[in-house]
Amino acid sequence: MEPIIKVKNIGKKYKITHERGSYISLRDVITIAFKNPFRFAKTKARQVTGFEKKEEFWALKDIDFSVNKGEAIGIIGRNGAGKSTLLKILSQITPPTTGEIVMHGRIGSLLEVGTGFHPELTGRENIFLNGAILGMTRKEIASKFDQIVEFADVVKFLDTPVKYYSSGMYVRLAFSVAAHMEHDILLVDEVLAVGDTEFQKKCLGKMEDVTKENGRTILFISHNMDAIQKLCSRTILLEKGSVMKIGPTKEVIDYYLNASHGQNAVLEFLNNPQKASSIRRISILRNDGTPSTQIPVSEPFKVKVDFTVHGPIKRSVLSMFLYSGGELLLLASESDQTKNLRDYEPGDYSTTIDMPAHLLGLGTYFFHISLQQPKSIAHDIQKDIYLEITDKGNPRSEIFPPGYYTGKISSILNFKTDKIN
Amino acid sequence: MGITTVIRPKKTFSWNDIREIWQYRELLYFFTWRDLKIRYKQTTIGVLWAIIQPVSTMVVFSVFFGSLAKMPSDGIPYPIFVYTGLLFWQFFSAALSQTSSSLISNAAIITKVYFPRIILPVSGVITQFVDFFIASIVLIALMFYYGYVPHLSGLLILPLLLIITFLASVGGGLFLASINVKYRDVKYALPFVIQILMFITPVIYPASIAGKYSWLLAINPMTGVIKGARGALLGTEPINWALLLISFTAVFILFSIGFYYFKKTERYFADIV
Known part of the structure; x- marks a missing residue:
C-alpha cells in the first residue's frame, strides 16, 4: 500500500541576519542606499552573485520517512531539534528549502488550540470562525456543532463573548473545535499541554478514538512521553535537525531518555x-x-x-x-x-x-x-x-505474568483476611 | 481522500494558486464576516460610523473649500460634488490602509495555519465594500435633495468603476501588505502618503482645473473612477471612455505588480512576520 505521507529529503535553511531585532526598517535601507550608494550596490551585487554568503543555519536536514494510513506517529526531541519546523513544513505554513513531501487526503494542522479565536466574538461565533480557519466547511461545522459544544461543556455560555470565559473554558472550547476536524491527516503540536489534568485525559482519549476507530493518521509532537507512549505506535526522534532514530515508540523513547546521561550509575x-x-x-x-x-x-x-x-x-x-x-x-x-x-x-x-x-x-x-x-x-x-x-x-x-498491573508505586500493602463465618 | 498535496520548495506562482483561492472561498467569507462583526460590535454607534465619517468630512469640505474658498465644481452644488468623490476615495484609502496591515494583524493565524495568504488582504478590501454601500445611501439622499437623476447608461457604468477601485485597492494593498511584513515602518509612512494621494486625485476639485494636463492625472486610476462617477451620476460630462481605458490599464499594471510581489514574498511571511 502506498504510504499516506511520504517525506523525501526535506531540508529547511534559515539565514541568520545580524540586523538588530527581527525586522529592518525601510527607512534604514533607504538611508544606507542614499548615504553610500556604491557600497550598497556592491553588497547587493555580492549577495546576488553569491560571493558574500550570509550565515546559514539548517533547521532540518535530510529528513526521510513515510507514514501509513491510520498510524499515529510521535515526534520527540529536545527543544530546537526541529520538531516544530518539521510540522510547519508538513502543514505548509513555511516551505522547505529542499526535498519533497507527498500527502494523500485532507490535512488538518493543530499547532495551537484556538488559533484565530477573537475575544469580542461569542462562543458560537468563534466555533464557526475557528472551524473555518482549521479548514472545515460551514456545513461540517454546523453538523458537528452540538457535539463540539457538548464536548467542551460550555452550553450555557454559547452567546457570551469569549473574553469573559475562564481560561479553562476557553481551552476546552478551542480543543473541542479542533478535535472535531474530519481530516485524514492530523498534525498536532503539543496542544495537550493545556487545560487541567482531567481535560487533558479527555483530549488524549479523543485523539486515541480518532486514530483507532476512524483510521485517521496523526503526527504528534510532545514532550510528554506518557502521552506519546499511549497514543503512538511509532516514534521519530529528531536531534539537531536530523532523524536520530525511528522505530517502535518504546524503543525510541528509551533510547532518547537514556541518551541524556547514558546509563551511568x-x-x-x-x-x-x-x-x-x-x-x-x-x-x-x-x-x-x-x-x-x-x-x-x-x-x-x-x-x-x-x-x-x-x-x-x-x-x-x-x-x-x-x-x-x-x-x-x-x-x-x-x-x-x-x-x-x-x-x-x-x-x-x-x-x-x-x-x-x-x-x-x-x-x-x-x-x-x-x-x-x-x-x-x-x-x-x-x-x-x-x-x-x-x-x-x-x-x-x-x-502473575510479567507486566501484570504494575503500578508506578509498588509498596506492598498488608491484607488481613479473617474467616468470619 | 482523493486530495493529494505535494509540498516542494516554493515557486513564485502556479495556476494551482488560483484554484486554491476558490477552494478557500468560505474562509474568505469568514474573515470578512469577522472583521465586519468586530468593527460594528466594538463601537456603540456601530453601522452609523460608516455614514458619519464621510458625511462629516463632506460638511467640513463644503464649508471650507466650497463656501469659503469657492472651489470650482463644474457647476454642481459642492456638497454633492465632493461627496461623490469622497465616497470612492474613502473606499480606496480605507481599503488600502486596512489591507496594508492585514498580514501583521493576523500574524498569529499566519504562523499557525495554512491557507492562501492572499485571502487576508482581499477580505480587507471586501469589508470596505460594506461601508461603501452604507455610505452611498447618503449619496442617494443628496441626489434626491438636489434633484439629480442618473442616466441609465450612467448606472451601468458604476460596476465597472467599482471593479477598477477594487483592483486598485487590492493591487496597492497586496504590495503594501508584503513590504509591511518586512519593513515595519511602512505603517507610519502610509497615512501621509494617502493624504498626498488625495490631493493629486480630483476629490475636492474638478479634474478640469488641470487644463490640458488633465490626462496626466488619469494615470492615477482613481481619477478616472471619480470623474466617471460624477459623469454618470451627476451628468457633468459624457463618459470619457479613453480616460477609463487609461485608468483600467494603470490599475491592471498596479494589480500585476502588487500580485507578483505578494506571491514572491509570500513564502517568507510565516518566517518573518
Missing part, C-alpha cells in the same frame, strides 16, 4: 568554584554498594550525592524530585523536614538517600537533585538522572 559533574556550591557526583548504588542503574524492585538502594560548598551557605536543603516517564512528578523529598534548616560551612559533603524496596514499580524513572535555599536561591541542580526498576527477584512475578 555514577555521574561526575564539573566543579564550579564561582558558585556557592556544586554538586560533584551522583551515584546510584545497589544494596551491596555496587553502582548500577538497574535496581530490582524488591531491593532497597541508595542515591549518594557528593557536593562541595565553596562559600558558606545558609539554611539550605538538598532535594530530590523523582519523575516517571514524561512530566509526572512522583515524589519530592528533602534532606530536612523541619523548619530548622542547616547552615553549611565550606568543605566537601556527602549525602546518602535511602530508597526503600518496593517504593517504585517497574519502569524507567528520572530524578533531579538540587541544593537550594528554600524560597530564595537555587545553589545547584542536576537534572534527568536515569534509573530503571527491574522485575528481577520480584516474588510477584512468580504469581
